[in-house]
Amino acid sequence: MRVYNFSPGPSALPLPVLERAAAEMTDANGTGQSVMEMSHRSGDFKPIIEKTEALLRELMGIPANYKVLFLQGGASLQFSMIPLNLAAGDAAGTGAAAGTAGSGTAAAFAKKAVYVETGVWAKKAADEAVKYAAVQTLASSADKAYTYIPKIPAVPEDAAYCHITLNNTIVGTKWTELPHTGAVPLVADISSCILSEPLDVSRFGLLYAGAQKNLGPAGCTVVILREDLIGSAPARTPALLRYDIHVQEGSMYNTPPCYGIYIIGLVLEWLKGLGGTGAVAKLNREKAELIYSYLEKSALFYSPVEKPFRSLMNIPFVPRAEDPEKRKALESRFVKEAAAAGLVNLAGHRLVGGMRASVYNAMPLEGVQALVGFMEKFEKERAR
Numbered sequence: 001m002r003v004y005n006f007s008p009g010p011s012a013l014p015l016p017v018l019e020r021a022a023a024e025m026t027d028a029n030g031t032g033q034s035v036m037e038m039s040h041r042s043g044d045f046k047p048i049i050e051k052t053e054a055l056l057r058e059l060m061g062i063p064a065n066y067k068v069l070f071l072q073g074g075a076s077l078q079f080s081m082i083p084l085n086l087a088a089g090d091a092a093g094t095g096a097a098a099g100t101a102g103s104g105t106a107a108a109f110a111k112k113a114v115y116v117e118t119g120v121w122a123k124k125a126a127d128e129a130v131k132y133a134a135v136q137t138l139a140s141s142a143d144k145a146y147t148y149i150p151k152i153p154a155v156p157e158d159a160a161y162c163h164i165t166l167n168n169t170i171v172g173t174k175w176t177e178l179p180h181t182g183a184v185p186l187v188a189d190i191s192s193c194i195l196s197e198p199l200d201v202s203r204f205g206l207l208y209a210g211a212q213k214n215l216g217p218a219g220c221t222v223v224i225l226r227e228d229l230i231g232s233a234p235a236r237t238p239a240l241l242r243y244d245i246h247v248q249e250g251s252m253y254n255t256p257p258c259y260g261i262y263i264i265g266l267v268l269e270w271l272k273g274l275g276g277t278g279a280v281a282k283l284n285r286e287k288a289e290l291i292y293s294y295l296e297k298s299a300l301f302y303s304p305v306e307k308p309f310r311s312l313m314n315i316p317f318v319p320r321a322e323d324p325e326k327r328k329a330l331e332s333r334f335v336k337e338a339a340a341a342g343l344v345n346l347a348g349h350r351l352v353g354g355m356r357a358s359v360y361n362a363m364p365l366e367g368v369q370a371l372v373g374f375m376e377k378f379e380k381e382r383a384r
């Protein structure tokens, strides 16, 4: 029996995608092979990666002057690749002169990178960037446990880029309005919201997402970058971490995550069949609204996130109980009983506790209805 899986990632995939992958497991596209067995440079695999990229371009409306890469290393590797490629080069931007041994002190950094700290992942991204660039944290919502998106001051014109985390998976916030960064390229981690709503790609210099939430299995990271940002990595940069090399080689400098790319292609076909990002956004809003409106009237649980910044994808909720011991006991009872009812992976992130329902594109409306029904029943039983 399939359960409703509210995991933050890796997460549920659409059932038709899994069924098709199963049907094609031993013979994909009449090749007599599994995609897992294909050479990445073969004529059998080429149409798979090309189709995946074409669908992503179509569904996201990616302009022609942007490149699409399918890489490994998760979103976390992008925390390093972005500053390395966009901000670690010399002032002239060629990067050749900056590749000297020993350049690793703040004074040696030619470029500034600005970050907005809206959560654990945003902070990790900034913490990694300090190794390669003069990092400035423009604003932070750490003062209120990241439960809102802070207003940002003007972005310094000399910054190489401004980094935001568009959807904060752990605490469940999202940017509802994109910041204006002038000529400074806006860079965004869209790991937990890619393709959940329409997004104007042309507002960004670079977008990246680990696949394991809204796109496919873990092991593949999608990077979408504007052409003028390519080619500034210092000479010391490892080949595998250079965007220009991955672009030149069409994501095949080394063996790409072939099977993940294939599954992403199937997920994108499924999404296109649903009607694309506009249609899925409507469904996502409906799903989120069901949970938030229950939380608004619940006497037992509440959403810790400030209203204007509530995520459509990750919805944390916590018991109102004051006593920490009672709260903990209630949380573990809820998670256990929900799992027994076929609603799994509802525990909050280990750093923040509470509960969290991750309701990515693949979560059907029926799953959310079942969750809300369970929450109401759980609350009623406690009130007796």
Ligand SMILES: Cc1ncc(COP(=O)(O)O)c(C=O)c1O
Pocket (backbone or CB within 6 Å): 008, 009, 073, 074, 075, 076, 077, 121, 165, 167, 168, 169, 170, 189, 190, 191, 192, 210, 211
């Ligand atoms: C917003 C965000 N960024 C980055 C990461 C880290 O991703 P990865 O495990 O692919 O490195 C996560 C993981 O959950 C995330 O939610």
